[in-house]
Amino acid sequence: MHYDVFNGDADGIIALLQLRLAEPKSSTLITGVKRDIQLLDRVPAQAGDSVTALDISMEKNLPALEALLAKQVSVFYADHHKSGVIPQSDQLQAHIDLDANTCTALIIDQLLAGKYHTWAITAAYGDNLIAKADQLADTAGLNEEQKSQLKELGTLINYNGYGEVIDDLHFDPAVLFNELLAYDDPFAVIADHDSPYSLLKNAYQQDIQQALATEAKYQSAVVGVFELPNQASSRRISGVFGNWLANQSPDSAHAVLTENSNGTYTVSLRAPLNNKQGAGDICGQFVSGGGRAAAAGINALPKEELTKLIEVIEQYYA
Incomplete structure (x- = not known):
């Protein structure tokens, strides 16, 4: 048996997409919300x-990984998040790159020698690595319209991954992966009116308009904090809205709060685009928090800890 295990966002889906386009394989898919x-x-x-x-x-995932390796399960692992101490095992192929300007799909792109390069560029756009994606697109000879199309598609695939549960999403990430697997080129997805592109585009426009009408809950020169209501559209748009805010004000950090049904907040934190560090360290100070240097989150922040979170962000980036 083979198992493909991947994050349900643009980076995870497109990383696997490149691998399975290059090497088709019967597998059990294991994924979830972002x-x-x-x-x-x-x-x-x-x-x-x-x-x-x-x-x-x-x-x-270290305890589960070590358990698999101990059972003599062969594991190929590619990622750009915190790795901790990488186990030493003949059963493990680890491709870990913690650079703030890379993502898993770009790691796979290198391993495949750019065989599905436009897909990798799409993933970089979706993971909000805009400058990196623009650079790769320019080197690949793509024009401005093509760059805009890949940026939109990457954003839409990433948008689909956000939610508290699968039912919040428009597509189960496993279903979305299988639908995209029919296209060896992202431009073919955009050209096909029956692809997931059109549905996601229309849904995204509705959700982002609601988010853009939100006033800041807290605003300073260092950080902007925005609170979205407890509804599925908020959970879907929170991460992409955070990316949008980061691109509008690249010298500031941004935190998007989504109220959970239990009264806590889900937090999406974006480091300043011009200072891509610290987000994971900040969120890691709170229970259920973590992430990478440029983007991180907290799954259930008690409301009484919001003031502390803002203080930590202010102190870090001041």
Whole structure:
């Protein structure tokens, strides 16, 4: 048995997409909403089985990873989040790059020698690596219209990954992956009126308009904090809205709060685009928090800890 385990956002989906376009393989797909990252816990692999793990923090999955390796399960692991101490095992192929200007799909792009390069560029746009994606697109000879199309598609695939549960999403990420697997080129997705592109585009426009009407809950020269109401559209748009805010004010940090049904906040934190560091360290100070240097989050921040969060952000980036 083979298991493909991947984050449900643009980076995770497109990283796997490149691999399976290059090497088709019958597999069991294990994924979830973007914040559902401890996915190796769900893998029932036994000795002789194999696993591909993409865009999920090795540090967060370390006990499950070590258990798989101990059972002689072969694991291919590619990621750009905090890894912790990488296990030493003949069963593990680890491709970890913590550079703030890379993503898992770009790691796979290098391993495949750019075979599906436009897909990798799409993932970089979706992961809000705009400057990096623009650079790669320019080197590939893409014009401004093509760059805009890939940026939109990457944003839409990423937008689909945000939610508290799968029912919040327009597509289960496993379903979206399978639908996109029919296209070896992202421009073909955009050209096909029956592809997921049109549905996601229309849904995104509705959700982002609601978010753009939101006034800042807290604003300073260092950070802007925006609170979205407890509804599915807020959970879907929170991360992409955070990316949009970061691009509008690249010298400031931004935190998007979405109220959860239990009264806590889900937090999406973006480091300043001109200072891509610290987001993961800040969120890691809170229970259920973590992430990478440029973008991180907290799954359930008690409302009484919001003042502390703002103070930590202010102190870090002041």
